[in-house]
Amino acid sequence: MKYYKIICWSECPYCLKAKMEMIERKEQHEYCSVNHSELLLKYYKSIYGHTTVPMIIEIDTLTGQEKFIGGYTDLIKYFTKKDIEAEICAAGRES
Numbered sequence: 485m486k487y488y489k490i491i492c493w494s495e496c497p498y499c500l501k502a503k504m505e506m507i508e509r510k511e512q513h514e515y516c517s518v519n520h521s522e523l524l525l526k527y528y529k530s531i532y533g534h535t536t537v538p539m540i541i542e543i544d545t546l547t548g549q550e551k552f553i554g555g556y557t558d559l560i561k562y563f564t565k566k567d568i569e570a571e572i573c574a575a576g577r578e579s
Contacts, residue, residue, distance in 0.1 A: 485546070487512035488553075491528050491539040494519055498556040499538040505559060 488506060492499030494517045506513040518525040518537070525537075532539050532552050540553040553562050 485512065486542055486544050487514065489513070489541045489543055490515050491525075491541075492517055492537050496537055502538045502540060502556045502559055505556075505563070509563065 488511055490499065490502050490506070490513060492502070492515060499515075503513070503515050518528070528539055529535055532541070534552070534554065536555055538555055538559075540555065540559050542551040542553055543549075544551075553559055
């Protein structure tokens with residue numbers, strides 16, 4: 485199984501948009517607020533090399549492998565690419 489981790493500030497509009505995208509797509513996700521933890525936010529920034537929130541990570545529970553997606557705009561691009569790939573695969577099966 486794969487799920488997504490959203491590292492966020494609870495009042496950030498892009499963080500909320502990322503959360504809503506996950507809900508609309510019925511994707512498994514966790515929403516991790518770092519509102520009151522500057523050290524934790526600094527830690528995540530150093531790990532992922534990303535300076536803003538949200539920070540969105542895809543996690544594979546079978547392998548433990550993480551794939552850093554990026555912020556909200558990166559998430560939309562990521563899902564758009566996945567949707568196109570799924571359409572191409574479906575069209576290939578119909579042929």
